[in-house]
Amino acid sequence: MNEFSLIETYFNWGGSNLANLGIGDDCAVIDIDANYQLVTSVDTFIEGVHFPSNTSASDIAYKSLAVNLSDLAAVGARVKYFTLALTLPNINKKWLSQFSTSLKSLADEFGIVLVGGDTTKGMLSITINVTGVVKKNKALLRSSAQVGDLIFVSNTIGDAAYAWKQLQNNQTPSEYVINQFNRPKPQLFLGQQLSDIANACIDISDGLEQDLTHILTRSNVGASINLDDIPLTYEVKTYIEKTNDWCLVLAGGDDYELCFTAPVKNMNLLKALQNKNNITVTQIGIINDSMALTKIGFFDKQCCSYQHF
Amino acid sequence: MNEFSLIETYFNWGGSNLANLGIGDDCAVIDIDANYQLVTSVDTFIEGVHFPSNTSASDIAYKSLAVNLSDLAAVGARVKYFTLALTLPNINKKWLSQFSTSLKSLADEFGIVLVGGDTTKGMLSITINVTGVVKKNKALLRSSAQVGDLIFVSNTIGDAAYAWKQLQNNQTPSEYVINQFNRPKPQLFLGQQLSDIANACIDISDGLEQDLTHILTRSNVGASINLDDIPLTYEVKTYIEKTNDWCLVLAGGDDYELCFTAPVKNMNLLKALQNKNNITVTQIGIINDSMALTKIGFFDKQCCSYQHF
Structure with a gap:
């Protein structure tokens, strides 16, 4: 052929x-x-x-x-x-x-x-x-986060990385997490709706920490995030409680959820969007002028996101 | 890194x-x-x-x-x-x-x-x-060749295939033909100029015979071409005279010259374009209603162009 x-x-x-x-x-x-x-x-x-x-x-x-x-x-x-x-x-x-x-x-x-x-x-x-x-000029960029913006992620983080970890250890992932790994849902509708709400946006492919850092670097700002606020499914939460392996959530990647920053004045718009369209987004932190990413929670190791080389 | x-x-x-x-x-x-x-x-x-x-x-x-x-x-x-x-x-x-x-x-x-x-x-x-x-609507297509159109190719055909054949046989190609193989010149200027002259056009990547056939098939026409009219460099001509290996010219591919058809009424425009810009194009045949490709010359074998699979 x-x-x-x-x-x-x-x-x-x-x-x-x-x-x-x-x-x-x-x-x-x-x-x-x-x-x-x-x-x-x-x-x-x-x-x-x-x-x-x-x-x-x-x-x-x-x-x-x-x-x-x-x-x-x-x-x-x-x-x-x-x-x-x-x-x-x-x-x-x-x-x-x-x-x-x-x-x-x-x-x-x-x-x-x-x-x-x-x-x-x-x-x-x-x-x-x-x-x-x-x-024209309405693309959401990584470079537009402002000090004071709240930081959000869509849905839950770490499911795909947990499935991948289980596969590597010859364990059988649940249908839910393997589906998040093999069939991540592109958040196109959410992205389109965010163009009048968010200042900066990225999709989480390389891991929450690395991808949020891209926003911080390109926007010349810092941020603090609360690990306890990161939305997790029950099975990932259980795994983290047992292992304290926050790297899975912060650096696992393959989430394909959106991480975005939005000013407080747009919170009513964001809430209306959530209510009208059954969209789940969760605030995990705030943009500040520290030029660093502070992770608040029971975690003191540096995370290193996945690199191809 | x-x-x-x-x-x-x-x-x-x-x-x-x-x-x-x-x-x-x-x-x-x-x-x-x-x-x-x-x-x-x-x-x-x-x-x-x-x-x-x-x-x-x-x-x-x-x-x-x-x-x-x-x-x-x-x-x-x-x-x-x-x-x-x-x-x-x-x-x-x-x-x-x-x-x-x-x-x-x-x-x-x-x-x-x-x-x-x-x-x-x-x-x-x-x-x-x-x-x-x-x-808008000015793209040159493969599907617009008309019966009576003359068929042209730019520059010379078969140089890259000759270089490739020599490399495979551990021979050393001349600098000219190896350059045609490694560094084919995209005919962008010619293509742009042809939009008001040519009816149909294709670039010769898979071989003159196969690529011309794409024009014929999609335009629902036939053609006859004269092998002796196909422009060849001296070294390819010498090789063909020795071997009668017209497959090299017709099916070798990798030419990245343009093959196009143009109505007789546009010949003055084409000549002016050639003279003004030092462009070489050569007529090699004519479009007819035969629904077949007839090759006139000392050649009676079917050619099969290169396929990846």
């Missing part, structure tokens, strides 16, 4: 598909609206580095698109289109079919369109480049 | 660089103009598949961007920005420095800006996603 038939067979999804946007030509051609800016992000997923070798094709497809969508969520974007560069060791029709079905399902859920791709032979690797739009 | 410092060290080029466009945030933020459409294309380059293992970092960087620029050339686009997903087996500072310098040099030559990237650990692989713009 050659590259052309591979794409035709597995990634020509009909409807708002490749061909409608000009694929089959050398480039996809895409309409753009005035008064908007493009936002774009790229991430590579490699077997054994970003997911265990026994991960299903369906979960690989889901997560490799979801983590890119999470980047768009963090800037408050509306998603538009993505490209897929897929490197495969061989042609496994069942694998490709499952991969494609799962990718399409997530793409459809968020209304993002696959406009181009490349398939190559090599070790399994997936590079996805997502593009969306924001109204 | 972590991902952040890797990007800062090797790919923060100052001037029109990452930071100005918002990198360091989750996404790059890019201004767009009204009355234009985006065109985007992605290609992956893998060691041992797309380039020999002993290829220099400088040549790898050049070619992996150049072949993507060539895709934009084929639709007549003006280039805007690109993203880089770089997978490396280890951190080799000298290699990274050479790779970065070469990439920047080519990017600067064509005025395209690096806006985002991801670095991961694994077998050497480079995925580049380039984006440009075309005036």
Whole structure:
């Protein structure tokens, strides 16, 4: 099967598909609206580095698109289109079919369109480049946190890292935490709603401590956070109580929840957003002018977030 | 060295660089103009598949961007920005420095800006996603060839394939042909000029026969081409005269020249373009309604272009 038939067979999804946007030509051609800016992000997923070798094709497809969508969520974007560069060791029709079905399902859920791709032979690797739009000068940035802003995270932190830790120790994670690891939900709706509420925002991919530090560094501010305020599921809370392993929560990463800062004057807007849309966000700290991150709680070790190299 | 410092060290080029466009945030933020459409294309380059293992970092960087620029050339686009997903087996500072310098040099030559990237650990692989713009509905497509159109190619065909053949046979290619293989020149200027002259266009990456066939298939037309009219350098011509190995020219690929069709009424425009800009294009055939590709000349074998799988 050659590259052309591979794409035709597995990634020509009909409807708002490749061909409608000009694929089959050398480039996809895409309409753009005035008064908007493009936002774009790229991430590579490699077997054994970003997911265990026994991960299903369906979960690989889901997560490799979801983590890119999470980047768009963090800037408050509306998603538009993505490209897929897929490197495969061989042609496994069942694998490709499952991969494609799962990718399409997530793409459809968020209304993002696959406009181009490349398939190559090599070790399994997936590079996805997502593009969306924001109204001009309305992108949420890391660099806009203000002293006095309250710091929030969405949902719960540490579930994916706990699942990963259990997998590495040959334990069986609960369905809930393994699902948080394999199928993190991109917080696109929340990100879009935050553009008139938050000052700074990031998605937690590398770990809460490292990602919050990105906001602090780029905004030239400091912060204090209360470990006891970090929202945890019951099983992660139980694990922490037993082990005091706060590194799992602070540096585990793979959460794909949003961490954002918002001024006190916007708290009514934030509460209204939560009530209207059943969104859970929790205040974990406050931005200050210390130029450092202070962690208040029973924790005295430095955390070192995950690094690829 | 972590991902952040890797990007800062090797790919923060100052001037029109990452930071100005918002990198360091989750996404790059890019201004767009009204009355234009985006065109985007992605290609992956893998060691041992797309380039020999002993290829220099400088040549790898050049070619992996150049072949993507060539895709934009084929639709007549003006280039805007690109993203880089770089997978490396280890951190080799000298290699990274050479790779970065070469990439920047080519990017600067064509005025395209690096806006985002991801670095991961694994077998050497480079995925580049380039984006440009075309005036609305002015993209050159593969699907617009008309019966009676003349068929042209730019410059010469087969040089890169001849260099690759010599490398595989442990022969030493001439500096000219190895340069055509490692450093093909994206025909962006020509592509832009063709938007008011040509009906259909493609860049020759997979081989003249296969790529011309893409035009024929998508335009629902046929063609005849004269082998003797295909422009060849002296050394490829000499090789063909000795071996009758037309497959090298027709299916070798890696040319990154443009193959386009244009109506007879536009020949004056095309000639003026050639004279004014010292551009070489050569007529090699004509579009007909046969729904087949007829090759006229001393050649009676079917050619099979290179396939990854």
